[in-house]
Amino acid sequence: MDLKIVLLGPPGCGKGTQAERLVAEMKFTKISTGDLLREGVRLGTPLGLEAKGYMEAGRLVPDELVIGLIKEKLAVTHGPVLLDGFPRSLEQARSLEKLTRIDMAVDIQVNEDKLVHRIVMRRSCKSCGAVYHLEFSPPKHADKCDKCGGELYQRSDDTEQTVRARLKTYKDQTLPVSQFYREKGVLHTVDGEGSIPQVYERIMNTIKKG
Numbered sequence: 348m349d350l351k352i353v354l355l356g357p358p359g360c361g362k363g364t365q366a367e368r369l370v371a372e373m374k375f376t377k378i379s380t381g382d383l384l385r386e387g388v389r390l391g392t393p394l395g396l397e398a399k400g401y402m403e404a405g406r407l408v409p410d411e412l413v414i415g416l417i418k419e420k421l422a423v424t425h426g427p428v429l430l431d432g433f434p435r436s437l438e439q440a441r442s443l444e445k446l447t448r449i450d451m452a453v454d455i456q457v458n459e460d461k462l463v464h465r466i467v468m469r470r471s472c473k474s475c476g477a478v479y480h481l482e483f484s485p486p487k488h489a490d491k492c493d494k495c496g497g498e499l500y501q502r503s504d505d506t507e508q509t510v511r512a513r514l515k516t517y518k519d520q521t522l523p524v525s526q527f528y529r530e531k532g533v534l535h536t537v538d539g540e541g542s543i544p545q546v547y548e549r550i551m552n553t554i555k556k557g
């Protein structure tokens with residue numbers, strides 16, 4: 348099976364954690380823009396170097412470049428694929444559709460006030476980017492990454508005000524994306540409230556039902 352799934356959901360919905368479980372337990376290959384850019388820069392591929400130029404200049408990496416990186420990654424990937432954090436806009440969804448067929452878009456939905464609570468409790472690893480939550484997925488040792496021992500910190504933009512602004516931006520950009528997949532008949536919404544295993548089970552059931 349070479350299922351290609353797009354995982355949608357607002358910041359703080361637990362998407363990253365769920366994606367990691369799908370990778371670990373279902374052998375999905377996760378393709379996320381952030382990882383692709385970091386990998387491209389690290390390997391020094393032509394597209395990676397181009398992206399590096401934009402990032403160093405503090406500019407947004409253009410869609411065509413990101414699509415190029417996704418194309419390269421898909422070419423060397425076998426088995427089921429999970430796209431996390433892409434597409435974020437209708438334009439990106441259309442470009443992606445030209446590149447490959449998306450079998451399913453899974454949209455994780457959580458009430459906004461709960462999202463705000465989730466995000467302000469979030470901590471990230473300075474070294475590897477792993478994300479923890481002080482309540483739902485706390486690190487084994489305070490302020491230390493379970494995976495690499497790196498230092499954990501709270502992103503300066505994880506405050507209530509910036510979170511609400513981010514959620515609004517997300518909604519404005521991503522509603523057209525879910526609408527796009529709904530029209531294609533591949534959109535599935537999943538209730539993102541409850542524990543990580545509960546949400547994971549809902550996602551699994553959704554994927555199994557297709």
Ligand SMILES: [Zn+2]
Pocket residue numbers: 472473474475476477492493494495496497
């Ligand atoms: Zn780490």
